Amino acid sequence: MDQTLHKDLVDNYTILDSSGIRFDDESGKVWAFLRSFYIEFKEVSHIDVAVKFFADKRDTNTSDYIDVLRSIVPVYRSEFQVLVKDTLNTQKTRDFATLLQKSAQILSVGVVIKKDKEEKYYKGYSDAMKHIMENADYFLSAPSGSKNSGDLNDDTEELRANFEHAIAHPGQSWGYASGLEPIDNVCRGLKPGELWIHAGSIGEMKTSFAMNWAYKQAFVYGHNVYYYSLEMPYSQIRLMFAVMHSANPKFVQKGYPLLSYAAIRDGVNPDGSMVSAKDIEYYDFLLKDIDSNKDYGRLHIEVPTEPVTILEMRHKMEVYHQNTPIHMAVIDHLLLVRPQKITSNPYMDLNTVMRGAKMLAMHFNGGERLPLLGLLQINRKGKEEADKNDGIYKTQALADANEAERSADVISYSYLNSDLRNANQVKIGCLKNRENPHFQPFTASVDWGPRYIGHHYDQSGSLPDINALELLGN
Numbered sequence: 233m234d235q236t237l238h239k240d241l242v243d244n245y246t247i248l249d250s251s252g253i254r255f256d257d258e259s260g261k262v263w264a265f266l267r268s269f270y271i272e273f274k275e276v277s278h279i280d281v282a283v284k285f286f287a288d289k290r291d292t293n294t295s296d297y298i299d300v301l302r303s304i305v306p307v308y309r310s311e312f313q314v315l316v317k318d319t320l321n322t323q324k325t326r327d328f329a330t331l332l333q334k335s336a337q338i339l340s341v342g343v344v345i346k347k348d349k350e351e352k353y354y355k356g357y358s359d360a361m362k363h364i365m366e367n368a369d370y371f372l373s374a375p376s377g378s379k380n381s382g383d384l385n386d387d388t389e390e391l392r393a394n395f396e397h398a399i400a401h402p403g404q405s406w407g408y409a410s411g412l413e414p415i416d417n418v419c420r421g422l423k424p425g426e427l428w429i430h431a432g433s434i435g436e437m438k439t440s441f442a443m444n445w446a447y448k449q450a451f452v453y454g455h456n457v458y459y460y461s462l463e464m465p466y467s468q469i470r471l472m473f474a475v476m477h478s479a480n481p482k483f484v485q486k487g488y489p490l491l492s493y494a495a496i497r498d499g500v501n502p503d504g505s506m507v508s509a510k511d512i513e514y515y516d517f518l519l520k521d522i523d524s525n526k527d528y529g530r531l532h533i534e535v536p537t538e539p540v541t542i543l544e545m546r547h548k549m550e551v552y553h554q555n556t557p558i559h560m561a562v563i564d565h566l567l568l569v570r571p572q573k574i575t576s577n578p579y580m581d582l583n584t585v586m587r588g589a590k591m592l593a594m595h596f597n598g599g600e601r602l603p604l605l606g607l608l609q610i611n612r613k614g615k616e617e618a619d620k621n622d623g624i625y626k627t628q629a630l631a632d633a634n635e636a637e638r639s640a641d642v643i644s645y646s647y648l649n650s651d652l653r654n655a656n657q658v659k660i661g662c663l664k665n666r667e668n669p670h671f672q673p674f675t676a677s678v679d680w681g682p683r684y685i686g687h688h689y690d691q692s693g694s695l696p697d698i699n700a701l702e703l704l705g706n
Contacts, residue, residue, distance in 0.1 A: 241276040244312045251316045253323060258297040261286070271396070313557045324371055331367055335360045408455060408560045408603050411448035412660070412686055418671040419642060422560065425601035426641040427593045429566070429586075431608045431630060433615040436648045437658050437678070437685070438607045439463070442562050444685045445605060447476050450531040451522075455559035458549050459533045462568035466535040471497060472683065473531060477518045479684030491515060492681035530556055539570040542588035550597050558602065563589065565607030566633075583635030590639035608636055610645065623647035623659040624673060630663070641666045658685065 245266070255263040265285060269277040279298060286295040337343045342355030345363070354363055407421030422428050422445075432438040446457045461469050471493065477483075478491040489511070495501050496515055522528070534548060549558060563569065566589060571581040589606050596602035610618075614629020625645045630636050637643065643664040652658060652675065661673035676685050 245270060245276050247313055247316055251320055253316065253320050258294045261291070261294050262298060314555070328371055331364065331371075335363050338363055408445075408449050409453065410445050411452060412676055414674040415644070415660070415671050418668050419665065420668070422603040422605060422642075424603050425594045426603055427590045427639055428603075428605045428642045428644070429608050429636050429640040430605065430644050430646070431610045431625070431636075431663070432646045432648075433610045433612075433618075436610075437646045437683075438609070439564055440678075440683045440685060441644075441646050441660070442564050442605055442607055443469075443472060443476065443683070446531060446560070446562050447473055449560055450529040451477060451480060453529070454527055455529040456556055457529065457531050458552060458558045458561040459531065460545055460549075460561065460563045461533060461535050462540070463564060464535070466533060469533055469535070473533075474519065474522065475515075476682045476684055477522060478514070479679050479682040489514065490679050490681045490684075491518075493683060495681075529559070532556070532558075539568075541570050541572050542585060542592055543572060545569075546592050546596065549602075553597055560603045560605070563604070563606045565609065566636075567609055579632065579634075582633045586633055586635040586639045608633060618647055619649065623649065623652070624661060625663060627663050637664060640664060656680065 249267065249270075254260075262282065265282055266277055269281075279302060283295045283298050286292075286298065334343060334345075338354040338360040339357055342353060344351050344353050346352075347366075354360070407419075407423030407426065409416045409421040410419075430438055430441050432441075443459075446459050449455045450457045459469070475491050475493045475496050478488065484490070491511060491514065492501070495507050495511070499507055501507060532552060536544075545563070549561060552558065566585055567582065569585045569589075571584045572588065573584075575581055589604060593602050593604040608630065610625065610629040611632050614625055618625045618629070625647065627637055627643075629645075630643070641664075642662070644660060644662050647659040647661070656678050657675045658678050659673060659675050662670040665671070678685055
């Protein structure tokens with residue numbers, strides 16, 4: 233089977249398995265078969281295998297039902313997510329109508345309902361309201377089926393199912409990886425509902441760190457990213473991402489050259505010479521690749537024209553999310569977000585923004601949750617201490633926003649000095665990791681032209697001079 237098709241099928245199966253959609257009759261039998269097949273073989277069954285399975289059991293109704301499914305046009309990735317969400321919404325609409333009908337019966341004539349293996353008689357307006365509230369969490373949960381409240385005593389079956397899901401889908405519990413192994417090996421990605429704050433002083437690659445993460449998710453891993461930039465104009469950040477594409481690992485591994493953001497922006501190289509015809513053709517090739525490659529995710533850039541609050545950001549993202557599911561979001565940066573209510577205390581205002589960012593991550597789209605990366609500037613005293621301590625920051629460097637330390641699930645930082653810059657490196661460390669150990673401080677390599685973090689150089693510190701145009705047809 234084609235590897236891309238296999239991945240799409242597994243992705244679709246995983247989405248469906250965690251959706252909360254119920255299957256009845258023949259579709260329920262087929263889904264039970266698909267789940268047990270995947271748990272045993274770690275892959276999605278071919279339709280012919282499913283037909284034979286039910287034919288061997290002399291269940292002709294189900295085998296005939298599967299044959300009918302052959303005529304359905306398959307959908308993958310984001311289209312499938314939208315289909316699942318619409319199906320779950322239809323299911324919940326039908327269930328809600330049933331809930332209202334039963335509540336009306338409770339109000340008027342009374343109903344016997346079985347709960348916790350016991351039968352209980354409900355009658356009157358108080359019991360009708362109680363019945364609605366007992367089922368409210370199901371209807372208020374996100375389309376993904378996630379919950380925001382409940383009793384642990386009642387959730388043991390869900391816990392058991394979640395564990396079985398984790399065993400059947402090894403690695404699926406990972407979040408959205410940064411593409412930097414020292415971070416990903418420990419943190420296993422940024423997960424839905426988590427707020428990751430990346431801090432640094434002025435000019436210490438905070439934005440570059442965030443852009444690299446967003447770029448890799450969209451153009452290496454194929455996920456959809458919503459990038460909120462409050463510091464740079466749209467034209468600038470768009471061009472930075474486009475030039476960063478020249479550092480995509482699939483091009484670098486083939487020896488393609490790296491482009492310079494400044495040279496593409498100005499049409500002139502740093503030494504004053506004009507950009508070469510090869511670079512012009514290569515840049516055009518990159519733009520065509522971005523435009524036409526269907527394996528890439530969407531990278532949406534939002535630059536507001538006036539100060540915005542977390543609530544306004546959330547509204548924008550949720551509207552976009554209805555048509556293009558957002559897998560990860562970035563806010564660059566949190567110091568520029570306007571608090572919902574401005575007070576005379578700037579520290580309190582900033583802490584309100586931090587808490588709002590965490591609420592956005594946890595309750596995005598009605599509780600569906602969102603992996604959120606936010607940037608934060610380190611105070612001057614923290615920078616001075618890091619300069620004396622081999623580039624190691626301490627949590628006191630975030631004293632201007634102490635809520636950041638409480639609300640964030642992970643806090644990382646990047647550090648630069650002249651020695652690191654001259655060596656084409658940046659130091660990255662960890663100040664907090666709620667669920668995992670701190671990853672150890674490490675130095676990552678930097679391609680300054682496209683501002684790409686994470687390439688490994690030969691001893692000369694630069695890539696070989698390759699004729700890119702000879703490779704374009706390969």
